[in-house]
Amino acid sequence: MSAPIRSLAARYYTDPAVFEAERTGLLARTWQFAGHASALENPGDYFAFDLGGESLFCIRGRDGEIRTFYNVCQHRAHQLVSGSGQTRVVVCPYHAWTYELTGELRAGPNIKAVEGFDKSTVCLTSVRTEIFLGFIFVNLDDDAAPMDEWFPGARAELEDFVPNWADLKPLEWVEIPENCNWKVSVENYSECYHCSLNHPTFSTGVIKPETYDIQPQGYCLRHTTECNSLDQMTYDIDSGFAHNEEYSSWFLWPMFSFQVYPGNLLNTYHWRAIDADHVVVWRGWYSVGGEDNETVRRMAVQDRATTVEEDIHLVESVQRGLKSRGYVPGPLVVDPSCGVNSEHSVMHLQRWMREAVDG
Numbered sequence: 085m086s087a088p089i090r091s092l093a094a095r096y097y098t099d100p101a102v103f104e105a106e107r108t109g110l111l112a113r114t115w116q117f118a119g120h121a122s123a124l125e126n127p128g129d130y131f132a133f134d135l136g137g138e139s140l141f142c143i144r145g146r147d148g149e150i151r152t153f154y155n156v157c158q159h160r161a162h163q164l165v166s167g168s169g170q171t172r173v174v175v176c177p178y179h180a181w182t183y184e185l186t187g188e189l190r191a192g193p194n195i196k197a198v199e200g201f202d203k204s205t206v207c208l209t210s211v212r213t214e215i216f217l218g219f220i221f222v223n224l225d226d227d228a229a230p231m232d233e234w235f236p237g238a239r240a241e242l243e244d245f246v247p248n249w250a251d252l253k254p255l256e257w258v259e260i261p262e263n264c265n266w267k268v269s270v271e272n273y274s275e276c277y278h279c280s281l282n283h284p285t286f287s288t289g290v291i292k293p294e295t296y297d298i299q300p301q302g303y304c305l306r307h308t309t310e311c312n313s314l315d316q317m318t319y320d321i322d323s324g325f326a327h328n329e330e331y332s333s334w335f336l337w338p339m340f341s342f343q344v345y346p347g348n349l350l351n352t353y354h355w356r357a358i359d360a361d362h363v364v365v366w367r368g369w370y371s372v373g374g375e376d377n378e379t380v381r382r383m384a385v386q387d388r389a390t391t392v393e394e395d396i397h398l399v400e401s402v403q404r405g406l407k408s409r410g411y412v413p414g415p416l417v418v419d420p421s422c423g424v425n426s427e428h429s430v431m432h433l434q435r436w437m438r439e440a441v442d443g
């Protein structure tokens with residue numbers, strides 16, 4: 085008989101050196117969410133963002149393509165843009181070198197005076213970019229496998245669950261700071277062993293726990309369940325789409341999740357790791373054209389007041405507990421038949437977490 089698998093050692097969640105290894109390793113070679121493509125509607129629209137200590141920016145070209153660059157001038161390293169905006173060309177604020185929207189150097193004051201200066205050899209450093217159902221993801225690793233290889237099947241399944249994804253825009257972002265390591269929050273999201281005890285509204289008013297399961301698809305954890313009996317639902321669902329009465333979620337390792345509530349309501353999680361003890365969870369809610377939608381707003385408010393609020397107390401207590409000298413990592417409850425009361429999903433996650441830090 086093999087011994088049960090034990091949960092990860094506490095230091096993975098508390099040691100700043102582990103966090104630093106994740107920042108320079110894991111974050112630099114996995115697909116990370118940058119923003120929603122609807123923020124870059126027209127050529128020249130851009131926004132800057134940080135990823136693992138790097139400043140980057142996404143910009144839409146005249147050819148319609150969205151590209152991502154390191155936010156650094158190739159002259160003497162000044163930062164190029166901040167915040168968001170619209171521009172015809174990218175102009176460095178230091179000495180006014182200008183770059184095309186495709187990253188090539190276009191001009192610079194007096195550069196013609198320099199013998200042998202070949203402008204075509206100067207270009208902004210680009211970053212791998214993929215648009216995944218209107219969501220912009222980037223990967224600092226030029227050799228990274230495409231998202232469809234990391235998360236097999238996820239794109240097609242999501243298209244099936246959210247047939248109107250091309251019309252959706254963010255209605256609102258809800259920012260949830262949590263005093264815990266990002267992995268504590270991600271693990272908590274990735275099991276429903278705690279649901280019936282801690283999430284009465286979610287367990288009785290949204291999903292049917294006895295049908296809940298989570299299975300890996302590559303580096304995606306796919307949650308599936310039927311919704312609760314319609315008379316118990318806390319909101320009306322009648323999207324007219326297939327899968328109207330199901331809940332599903334696609335967690336994309338390591339820090340993003342697409343979640344579809346019954347009624348084909350898309351919402352997302354984006355974990356932004358701050359340091360070993362802090363994470364901010366960005367919950368995105370979407371509607372057609374980003375227009376006000378009562379059902380979506382009601383869901384966002386209900387979710388924030390129930391599931392999210394309940395989870396904050398759980399994950400913050402766990403982070404305190406991980407710092408206790410008295411904690412010995414316990415066996416995971418891995419049920420061979422899986423289901424809602426099994427932590428097989430946490431087992432997969434912790435395998436990836438170990439792999440990210442220990443190689």
Ligand code: FES
Nearest residue numbers: 157159160176179
């Ligand atoms: S550093 Fe950008 S133009 Fe000089």
Ligand SMILES: [Fe+2]
Nearest residue numbers: 272273283395
């Ligand atoms: Fe939870």
